[in-house]
Amino acid sequence: MFVELLGEHFVHTALLAGAVVAVISGAIGIFVVARGASFAVHAISELGFTGAAGALVLGFDAVVGMIVGSLAVGLVLGLLSLRGRERDSSIGAVLSFGLGVGVLFLFLYQGYATEATNLLFGSIVGVSDAQLRNLTIVALIVAVGLIALYRPLLFSSVDPDVAAARGVPLRALSVAIFLLLALTTAEAIQVVGVLLVLTLVITPAAAAQRLTVRPGLAIVLSIAIALVATEGGILLSLAQPWPTSFFISSISFAAYLLARIVEAARDRRRSQPVEPRRRRTASTEAPTSEASAAASTAINE
């Protein structure tokens, strides 16, 4: 049975589509994790779902709606280029509203519920030749974008203050990475579904960065983990007809656990004493506070 399936055309298409999506998901994940933007991935994918559901209601292609929805959210998040907690809370607010709208669209949509289920949980084995071609074109766009922007993107992701000082256009890059992320997310949704995009975009990157400190190698490892998870998941679902997404997320998570174990073992082996972080120490000379400086009367020269 399993061996027979391996000869089927739809299996080949699924494996190819999975590989295409895994490569860009694994690659962009490193930048996303370095920016601390994991939550944004979730927001983009869920609002991609809203876009897809909206398209279904209006009678358009769901994938087109999904890409439009993802890009719209990616654009907004990129333009805001918020950092830290402020970003998390605003994403949370926008995300929940968008998902609520998606629920309404699903309610209004009178078609087959399987379309919606496929969006939520993925339908890699149903990928057509035309879909594979489109996936490949979009993936090429993302890959070219990531390669062209590699250095300033990494610089601005990990060291924004100095990057800005060196003339790296932070906002433009923020928009660029979120648009590329939106395209990647729209791709990954078609493989693992809205709810499991993180398993391809975040988990492999999170695992890879525990295995190496070289940024370039981290990207290669992240791609490798995403590839193993996707292809392995598809193959396993042929042997045991459970949802592909379950197998993909399981392998991805296993890689993450393994990476943590490897890291812990390596840290214990080295166990070099690292100098403890010092706090900022107040000077003896002119300790000041914002409040007192502001309180002083302004006199001009």
Add this chain to the structure above:
Amino acid sequence: MTPVVSVRELELAFGERRLWDGLSFDLARGEFLAVLGPNGTGKTSLLRILLGLLEPTAGTVEVAGRAPKASRARVGYVPQQHAFDRDLPLRGRDLVRFGLDGNRWGIGRLGREGHARIERALDDVGATGYADAPVGRLSGGEQQRLRVAQALVSEPKLLLADEPLLSLDLSYQAVITGLFDEHRRRAGTPVVFVTHDVNPVLSIVDRVLYLAPGRWAIGTPDTVMTSETLSELYGTEVDVLRVRGRIVVVGTPDDQHVHHIDDGHGH
């Protein structure tokens, strides 16, 4: 000789609050300027203006004869410290490399000369031993030395440093200030050095720019760091004492935290 930095009649205001106006000074090749003053007087803002990241309310700035924005790539900048994520896949040498080619497009290959420059910069700050360790796991002092290497690696025409000595112990304070000093003497790169404590750089400083709330003064340490000048700047009795070659400032309005919190206003 034309100055590397030329600041004319600079004014900076945030809404109603005017930090300074009429600020003018030149920086010659090799000059070391320490920027002192309490928090909230625009020390970091001055650096941001010199980097072209902040537009002054009025006045003009030229760096290497051009607008700050146009000269950005030729300025070395050591930012105020912030911690890196512990799991960040980035080595010390990657951080230093950003200073060399982080602003270029593409993946890029580092040539032999690029590698050599990075090694030299790492060696200069004594960071060779941990150049391959993840930056997020290094101590504040170790990260700070990498920052200095990052700023120096591109052979900048101007060096800007924002509290670069914070979280460094005394011996590394001396190492870092020595590096700035050596570099400006050898390459003629002027240094603008924001610090809350003048003492670690007292022996190498040429001039001090003291920013007080709403007022400023610039000159040699001997003319600016005096009871008369600081009293005038703050508009209140301030004593500047010299103790064993160190300068101690007593009586600035912001020196009395508790009192200030109690009555909310200055005297």
